[in-house]
Structure formats: C-alpha cells, structure tokens
Amino acid sequence: MKKNIAVLEGDGIGPEIVKEGLKVLHSIANKYGHQFSIHHAPFGAAAYFSHGSPFPEETKAICDEADAIVKGPVGLAVEEMKKIPQECRPELGAILPLRQRYDTFANYRPVRLPKSLAHFSPLREEIIGEGIDILMIRELVGGIYFGAKTEGPATGMQYAHDDCTYTDQQVRRIAEVAFEEARQRKALLTNVHKANVLATSRFWNEVVEDVRGQYEDVRYSSMLVDNAAFQLVKNPSQFNGVMLLENMQGDILTDQAGGVLGSLGLMPSACIGTEKGYVEPAHGSAPDIAGQNKANPYSMIGSIAFLFEKCLSLPRESEEIWRALFTVLERGYATIELAGARTASDRILSTSDFGDMVVSIIEEE
Numbered sequence: 001m002k003k004n005i006a007v008l009e010g011d012g013i014g015p016e017i018v019k020e021g022l023k024v025l026h027s028i029a030n031k032y033g034h035q036f037s038i039h040h041a042p043f044g045a046a047a048y049f050s051h052g053s054p055f056p057e058e059t060k061a062i063c064d065e066a067d068a069i070v071k072g073p074v075g076l077a078v079e080e081m082k083k084i085p086q087e088c089r090p091e092l093g094a095i096l097p098l099r100q101r102y103d104t105f106a107n108y109r110p111v112r113l114p115k116s117l118a119h120f121s122p123l124r125e126e127i128i129g130e131g132i133d134i135l136m137i138r139e140l141v142g143g144i145y146f147g148a149k150t151e152g153p154a155t156g157m158q159y160a161h162d163d164c165t166y167t168d169q170q171v172r173r174i175a176e177v178a179f180e181e182a183r184q185r186k187a188l189l190t191n192v193h194k195a196n197v198l199a200t201s202r203f204w205n206e207v208v209e210d211v212r213g214q215y216e217d218v219r220y221s222s223m224l225v226d227n228a229a230f231q232l233v234k235n236p237s238q239f240n241g242v243m244l245l246e247n248m249q250g251d252i253l254t255d256q257a258g259g260v261l262g263s264l265g266l267m268p269s270a271c272i273g274t275e276k277g278y279v280e281p282a283h284g285s286a287p288d289i290a291g292q293n294k295a296n297p298y299s300m301i302g303s304i305a306f307l308f309e310k311c312l313s314l315p316r317e318s319e320e321i322w323r324a325l326f327t328v329l330e331r332g333y334a335t336i337e338l339a340g341a342r343t344a345s346d347r348i349l350s351t352s353d354f355g356d357m358v359v360s361i362i363e364e365e
C-alpha cells in the first residue's frame, strides 16, 4: 500500500512521542511492504508564533492532500499561552477547526488494562478484576463545543453563553458506529446521557433507541453520566464493551478513564470522518516534562495502531502494534509515571527506549 501521511508534531512532548510513533509506523511498513510518504506540517501554539496561525494554510493544504493525519498534542505552559489571543489558541484555533474540516465525528478512545497490569491503576486489584476492555466512542463535532458562543465585553453585561445542539443526523451516525462496533465485538453497548435535565440528551436517547431497532442482537443499557462517572471507578469492567458518549460528556469521562488506568499516557485515540481521519493521543502536551525523554509514547503508538485499523483498513498491522505495546508492559517495563513498587529500577524506560522496544518486538515476531 502507498499512502501520504501528514504529520503534525504539535507542542511540548509532541515531537518526541510522535517520533516514536513514526518509528513504529516505519517498522510495520518495512515488515509488510507498505510505502508511506511523510509530510510534516506546523500545527499548534508553536505554529502560531512561527506562522501567525495555529493551523496555517500550508498545513491545511498538506492535510487536504494526505490520506490520513498523525497529530501530536498541542499547547504550551500557561504563561506562554497567555501571549496568544483566545481564538488563536490551539484548542479553538487548531483542534476544533481540524475536526470540523474533516468532519471527524467518531472519536474512538480505548480503555484497556489486562488483569496482569492491574497494578498500574490507582484502584485496588480486586476492582480491576478480570481486566478492563472498554471502547469509548465519543461524538466529536457536535454539541456544546460547536454551538454559538457569547462572551466578553461584546455582551454589554456580566454574561456568557454556549449553545448545545444535536441534530438527528449527528446522533444517528455516531449511534450507528457504536452499535456496529458492539455487534462486531459481541459486546454490551452502554449509552451515556443526562436526560433527566438536558433536552439534547432526551433527543439523543430517542434517536439512539430508534437506531437500536436495527441492532436487536446487541446487548444494550443506558446510564446517566453522573452515575457512569461513579460506576467507572466503583466497578469499571461492568462497562466492558462499547460506551457511547456525546462530545462534552465524552471529553470528561475519557480523561477519568485515563485516571482509572493510571496514566493519560495510556489513552490513544482516533478521530474518524466520512472521508478522512486523524489520530492523536487523548492527553495534552505536558510542557513541564517536554524535551526530557521521559514522556510515555504508548498513547501515540496506540494511535498509530488506530491509524492502521481505522484510517488505512489494515487490522492485522494494527493488532501487531497492540500486541507489541502490551508485551513491553507485560515484561515488566514502564515509563516513569507508571513505575511503582512492581517496576524494577532497571525496567524504567525513556520515551525513545520504549519506542525501540516496541520496534524490536515487532521485528522479532
């Protein structure tokens, strides 16, 4: 397979973890005879300072040309961010426009912790039980994130507002993605909502129930988001299967899931649209540890696994990356933020050692 890949390294730990992700991409390409041509482009806070925009025109052109996009985390330390006008900060000026441009409505965030790695979690081992294997599917281009906003002096009073809207089509397509995934996995689908308060949630549930009619073979349950937050800590594996979430609720619960695993560094993600997709870790750019070769590249390498599965339709290549990632951890290695009493001091890996080890496992298999 020959493909064009756009690479947006981003800020903070972005360049160093993207580098490890690309190492893994190239090693899979060698092994399976794929050809990738890689096109780096500026994106994020650094791009604002160097190009006057966090999502410069040249980057848009490179992404338009690409078959898929690899994106690192973006954002700088608080003091640096204050130098950037709100609308040019990477969240509103780059990430949301990127999602909108390619209509990447389906955000996949796997929450995986086998029993053998239960010690990474801050929860007790008996709570992890037989292990966690949840695929959180978050709607990514609708809801309050993309509604009209009013703020600042323009309002002429002490007032701000954010609109939350969902259309039938927006809910239907993400519900179909979630039901399809649950069907393929022969797994439970849990629909998360706040229908006791929000009109958009009541509407969401109506549409989800309608879609459910075509998936009678899929086990289904629905739960209020506040209860889901509680249950995720109390008994996470009850959700093993697929969780369907709207944009804002999904943002919050996916970070909570990272906490359950023990590190946001264990949260890869894919953002898939009707024609194109991109992959990114679910976490931020950790400017406090940038450049120190100690960030965990798992989330970025897992995102590369997703690139193969969801953007390039190469599931075998994806599986191989997942297997290598888990093999590193199961051999007792960990990056510093995960290392605890169970990690021997000679098994604490730097960012680049972690990537090298994943590559050597891929090569030995």
Ligand code: IPM
Residues within 6 Å of the ligand: 091, 092, 095, 096, 251, 282
């Ligand atoms: C995420 C991030 C983004 C979001 C921010 C950076 C805009 O937190 O991908 O979860 O809120 O979606």
Ligand code: MN
Residues within 6 Å of the ligand: 251, 252, 255, 282
């Ligand atoms: Mn988030």
